[in-house]
Amino acid sequence: MAKLYHVPLSPFCRKVRLSLAEKKIECELTEERYWEKDPDFLRRNPAGKVPVLKIDGQTMAESTAICEYLEEKYPEPSLMPKSAEARYEVRRLVAWFDDKFHSEVTSKLLYERVNKKVMKQGFPDSTNVKAGARAIKYHLDYMAWLLDRRRWLAGDVMTLADFAAAAHLSALDYISDVDWNRSEAVKDWYAKIKSRPAFRGILADQVPGFPPPAHYADLDF
Numbered sequence: 001m002a003k004l005y006h007v008p009l010s011p012f013c014r015k016v017r018l019s020l021a022e023k024k025i026e027c028e029l030t031e032e033r034y035w036e037k038d039p040d041f042l043r044r045n046p047a048g049k050v051p052v053l054k055i056d057g058q059t060m061a062e063s064t065a066i067c068e069y070l071e072e073k074y075p076e077p078s079l080m081p082k083s084a085e086a087r088y089e090v091r092r093l094v095a096w097f098d099d100k101f102h103s104e105v106t107s108k109l110l111y112e113r114v115n116k117k118v119m120k121q122g123f124p125d126s127t128n129v130k131a132g133a134r135a136i137k138y139h140l141d142y143m144a145w146l147l148d149r150r151r152w153l154a155g156d157v158m159t160l161a162d163f164a165a166a167a168h169l170s171a172l173d174y175i176s177d178v179d180w181n182r183s184e185a186v187k188d189w190y191a192k193i194k195s196r197p198a199f200r201g202i203l204a205d206q207v208p209g210f211p212p213p214a215h216y217a218d219l220d221f
């Protein structure tokens with residue numbers, strides 16, 4: 001069976017978990033407190049980051065490289081469209097969320113509010129929290145703009161781009177940092193993706209000291 005070293009609220013780990021679950025690949029989850037720098041973990045991934053996936057006799061790091069491997073090795077159901085143009089758009093949006101959204105929003109809200117406490121690195125920096133709260137509005141508006149033109153973020157079918165976005169937003173929703181009333185289109189998109197069986201594991205997550213709000217696992221939020 002595959003084995004994933006992860007932390008529950010990591011958006012990069014969540015993207016891999018969603019891909020594995022959508023493709024019905026059974027996987028054992030092991031929580032990895034990467035900040036404790038366990039030598040065995042650093043041997044598995046010298047970059048010292050999660051996720052790390054053990055599958056098919058290999059040990060893999062880097063969430064997007066892992067998801068693309070899963071897509072090639074386990075193509076059904078597909079999370080990448082067929083044409084080069086559509087695949088480009090998926091990759092552009094995965095990078096949008098894992099790079100731009102991550103640095104402007106996730107790191108400013110989730111890492112300040114949760115990671116700092118869990119890692120005993122002090123209190124949230126209010127300047128960062130305010131910047132993250134401002135930036136998420138702009139990102140939700142951009143998603144709404146895309147979803148006014150497409151059924152899913154990268155086009156008319158659900159792709160890895162939707163999982164990348166949902167991985168970040170679900171982690172932020174765990175700490176009630178997403179205003180779902182800002183856009184009907186984004187709320188409908190999240191309701192659709194949240195109700196997929198692949199999402200169940202993520203909705204069951206519990207981080208000690210940070211109980212999720214009632215709406216987090218509610219499909220009718």
Ligand SMILES: N[C@@H](CCC(=O)N[C@@H](CS)C(=O)NCC(=O)O)C(=O)O
Nearest residue numbers: 010012034048049050051062063064
């Ligand atoms: N590009 C990497 C980013 C992974 C990443 O930054 N993971 C965070 C947890 S959310 C981590 O392990 N950080 C530890 C560190 O940067 O030392 C990926 O997509 O897998």
